[in-house]
Amino acid sequence: MTTEYTPRLFERDSEIRAIGEGLLACALPREAWTHEAHLGACLWLLTERRDIDVDAEIAGVIRRFNESVGGVNDDTQGYHDSITRAYVAGVRLFLAQTAETDLAERVNALLLSDMGRRDWPLRFYTRERLFSVEARRQFVEPDLGPLPGRWGLEAS
Numbered sequence: 001m002t003t004e005y006t007p008r009l010f011e012r013d014s015e016i017r018a019i020g021e022g023l024l025a026c027a028l029p030r031e032a033w034t035h036e037a038h039l040g041a042c043l044w045l046l047t048e049r050r051d052i053d054v055d056a057e058i059a060g061v062i063r064r065f066n067e068s069v070g071g072v073n074d075d076t077q078g079y080h081d082s083i084t085r086a087y088v089a090g091v092r093l094f095l096a097q098t099a100e101t102d103l104a105e106r107v108n109a110l111l112l113s114d115m116g117r118r119d120w121p122l123r124f125y126t127r128e129r130l131f132s133v134e135a136r137r138q139f140v141e142p143d144l145g146p147l148p149g150r151w152g153l154e155a156s
Contacts, residue, residue: 007111013103020044026068082135090115093148
């Protein structure tokens with residue numbers, strides 16, 4: 001995870017919806033599945049697709065998408081459960097702390113916030129624990145402090 005990175009922001013709500021819908025339909029181009037797309041899709045799912053139980057379904061959604069574009073979900077690549085769950089917790093915390101605005105405005109604010117940083121999960125995990133095979137394959141509890149919300153208590 002890089003710490004010095006300027007995120008690509010979204011101009012329109014429709015861009016984020018297209019990412020989310022493309023993810024669900026396994027129709028998103030592989031190169032479009034960026035850090036920004038991950039967080040935009042997560043925020044979209046949590047706010048506009050309440051018919052989807054993100055906690056129960058996100059792993060399958062991302063794994064299916066990865067495989068649909070020729071990716072592999074194994075011990076070294078593809079879906080990473082603990083990182084995904086950390087960001088879901090972070091997006092929920094962000095949503096709880098911010099006023100409701102247009103989708104693109106909200107996603108852009110998330111991307112520019114602490115919770116949108118690529119290294120945000122390292123507030124809660126040591127690098128060794130977060131990048132372990134176990135943490136990739138299934139959710140492991142953080143070793144530096146609890147995740148906010150459903151997966152822990154309060155963010156630091």
